[in-house]
Amino acid sequence: TNTIRVNLAGVLDAQGNAGTGTGSSGNFSIDTRPTVVDRPPEVTVTISDERLTTGETATVTFTFSERVTGFDLNDVQYDTSKGTLGALTAVGTDGRV
Structure with a gap:
């Protein structure tokens, strides 16, 4: 149930356009x-x-x-x-x- 979510509105493309929505990673685990x-x-x-x-x-x-x-x-x-x-x-x- 570990994922990373990114608010794409805070991301700009090369032309300076803001993204929309969110992007999510797949489930992951961390081996320490x-x-x-x-x-x-x-x-x-x-x-x-x-x-x-x-x-x-x-x-x-x-x-x-x-x-x-x-x-x-x-x-x-x-x-x-x-x-x-x-x-x-x-x-x-x-x-x-």
């Missing part, structure tokens, strides 16, 4: 939060143990600055000769961790 198109979310990556030896495991945590969807192992680039990553598990319900 930047989206991925505007600014990609930032991510912080932490690891529970940065000095692993053969056979050890660690938890890797990806914390985003905003809710993300569709993030999976295909989005993570790492040296597969150095180890493997298990399935990703969402933490909490806000879509950020």
Whole structure:
């Protein structure tokens, strides 16, 4: 139900003629939060143990600055000769961790 209305009587054409009536925009909404198109979310990556030896495991945590969807192992680039990553598990319900 958001529209912009313009009183055309206050608008002059190139010849100086005043408009008549009103003009209205279509319905619109305002998104006050930047989206991925505007600014990609930032991510912080932490690891529970940065000095692993053969056979050890660690938890890797990806914390985003905003809710993300569709993030999976295909989005993570790492040296597969150095180890493997298990399935990703969402933490909490806000879509950020």
